Amino acid sequence: MLGKPHWFKRRKYAGWGFWPCCWQGWAYLAAITAPFFVIQAVPFDNEDIRWAAYFVWGAVILFDSFHIMSLMPKDERERTHEAVAERNALWAVILVLCVGVAYQAASGSVQGRIVFDPVIFAALGAGVLAKAATNIHLDRHD
């Protein structure tokens, strides 16, 4: 792990993820952003190598971010708050997705052809699977 959880605080009021709470956190952000500029500036004979470098560094950042998030200390009150906030966020997302599906169906039927966005169905399906898996896990362990 490149970053340390205590360098950051959980973002509560403006989206997801974390935000630096000390100079080390800001230094970490600068350090993980800098390679993108380096990759951009370095001349590559083959552009595929540049894209591969972007991809690899992006994957490292993603993995490190999830690691930091998973180790970020939370007490029981914070865990409860986060669970309720995430549940409400999910309900908002589901509502918008369902309205989107209904709108697509309605506007499609007016034009005589019903078109559904598969990404919306994939998102709803992924949500159903995640909920089922979570409940199975919790039922077995609690």
Place this chain on the structure above:
Amino acid sequence: MKTNIAKLRNGLGLTQEELARKTGVTRQTIISLEQGRYNPSLQLACRVSRALGAGRIEDVFLDI
């Protein structure tokens, strides 16, 4: 839930931050507990009672 946390903590000369560190929670959680806005788990109630040197949980959490 009404609590004696502030009284007992002041009696021991502990700050909210110190009690938070002793019990493994944030200062905001201690504030919520002192103001009676948050009902803790049994585990946290035991940790707080122990950190405050109370013999029984009922001496700290008054509505039990």
